[in-house]
Amino acid sequence: MESKVGKRNHSMGREVILLGISDQRELQWLVFVVFSLVYAVTVLGNLTIITLASLDSQLHTPMYFFLSNLAFLNLCYVSIVVPKMLTNILTGSKSISYELCAAQVCITLFLGSTEYLILMVMAFDLYVAICNPLRYNTVMDRRVCINLAAASWAIGILATAIPSPFLWPVLCGPNVINHFFCETPALVKLSCADTSSTEKMMFIGGFFTLMFPLFLVLISYIGIIRAILKIGSAVGRKKAFSTCSSHMTVVTIFYGTRMFMYMQPQAQHSPDKDEVVSVFYAVLNPMLNPLIYSLRNREVKGALGRVLQRYEAFTGTEMGVSCEIRFNCAPYKTLGVRKGQDSSS
Numbered sequence: 001m002e003s004k005v006g007k008r009n010h011s012m013g014r015e016v017i018l019l020g021i022s023d024q025r026e027l028q029w030l031v032f033v034v035f036s037l038v039y040a041v042t043v044l045g046n047l048t049i050i051t052l053a054s055l056d057s058q059l060h061t062p063m064y065f066f067l068s069n070l071a072f073l074n075l076c077y078v079s080i081v082v083p084k085m086l087t088n089i090l091t092g093s094k095s096i097s098y099e100l101c102a103a104q105v106c107i108t109l110f111l112g113s114t115e116y117l118i119l120m121v122m123a124f125d126l127y128v129a130i131c132n133p134l135r136y137n138t139v140m141d142r143r144v145c146i147n148l149a150a151a152s153w154a155i156g157i158l159a160t161a162i163p164s165p166f167l168w169p170v171l172c173g174p175n176v177i178n179h180f181f182c183e184t185p186a187l188v189k190l191s192c193a194d195t196s197s198t199e200k201m202m203f204i205g206g207f208f209t210l211m212f213p214l215f216l217v218l219i220s221y222i223g224i225i226r227a228i229l230k231i232g233s234a235v236g237r238k239k240a241f242s243t244c245s246s247h248m249t250v251v252t253i254f255y256g257t258r259m260f261m262y263m264q265p266q267a268q269h270s271p272d273k274d275e276v277v278s279v280f281y282a283v284l285n286p287m288l289n290p291l292i293y294s295l296r297n298r299e300v301k302g303a304l305g306r307v308l309q310r311y312e313a314f315t316g317t318e319m320g321v322s323c324e325i326r327f328n329c330a331p332y333k334t335l336g337v338r339k340g341q342d343s344s345s
Helices: 004-011 025-055 062-091 098-131 133-139 142-161 184-188 196-229 234-262 271-295 298-315
Strands: 015-018 095-097
Touching (some): 025 062, 025 298, 062 098, 062 142, 098 234, 142 196, 184 196
């Protein structure tokens, strides 16, 4: 009987066929246009966040440091998925090399695991800012922020490298995937061997990299909500909830869709539902993150104005940018709960 390693080696060098979102050529061109626009907006939005957080000194805060990490993650994730899908639509080919398919699986697992942890760190940052405002600058200093971000990336690598040999299914039949990119839940359906061990590893990995960070996020939000309810005025409570709502929205979308994909039994997966869910966390979520978090708030708009004003001064061109600074860009300045004080004061 051919060994598992032998079967895996037999699969190497073969192509995998990705059926994509639609088989109809007319709809494929519509998908191409829509996803091209989404990809362009995603790249522009996330690069804007990274650039502004680097160039504008008033955005050199923990919140925007972690947002820059999240933006870089979004760029990497969408770039490993969307360009290949668009290329296949443009050329009429549905194939992807076995090696690139394996790379998509490993890289998306790594980036997904890291994003769970970055979102958890951002929840902790919010917790300290709202519940311990007087100690915020001490607790969340530059060294701590760098260490938290570096630990998130390092754990993401380990959380992918350790279980990867056990997650890769044995492919020995027609390598046709009813999906638009390669990821483990879709590949498991092609396995010609028993997948129970793979499913168990997916569940265990999902528990430690997804459910455990989510549990810590929920613990942070319990403390945050309790602190917000102590704020005396309705205006202060509304301002604090508004700041938390962006993070809560992204956590709900990203964790919710990932739990659906990685934490339910393989028998309950449906290719059509899996594609819709994957579009949310692999394509739409990277586009929405900069819009939800930053591009709609005053700090980023002010930073954009200041950067464009410096560009005008440097090049001598007139872009018609008004860069009047009317506010302090410290994102959490008014959110702390202090005894005997209104947070909006």
